[in-house]
Amino acid sequence: MAVMGIPAQIKTDNAPTYVSTKMEHFFKYYNIKHVIGIPHNTTGQAVIKRSNRTLKEMLHRQAGKSKPPKHRLHNALLTLYFLNANDNGQTAGKRHWTMKKTAKLNQPVYYKDVLTSIWKPGHVLRWGRGFAFVSAGEENLWIPSKLIKIRVEGNNPLDKDD
Structure with missing residues (x-):
């Protein structure tokens, strides 16, 4: 908050630390909307924890610890997004800002509604x-992709009860 200002929204899990009355007062005082992650998607929380760990590791590896935290954060994010390449030679920034053309778009699928446990038809706009x-x-x-099945003739999850 000291570096980037007061956020309009914070997304957390529903751990006791984040749902306490002290945190509720904190969010109200700073006019921050508190959003809790998807209840049935534990993968989302694991991705966030992994990202935070990676950022912390990069901050510890950055030289110049006497620099202000804002500069160290900017250097760490620059390194992670635009200087580290994968096996194909693409950085995370390049992968994020370029859209791949794929035949999988507009693909007919079934997705499971987590609230009703009913499989419903749809079309993929983006994988x-x-x-x-x-x-x-x-x-x-x-x-989440684990709740999606590709629509194939003769294989209809709407007929099954799982």
């Missing part, structure tokens, strides 16, 4: 690592 952006009629939803 990501561990998720898909699915068009479900008039609304578009982010769905």
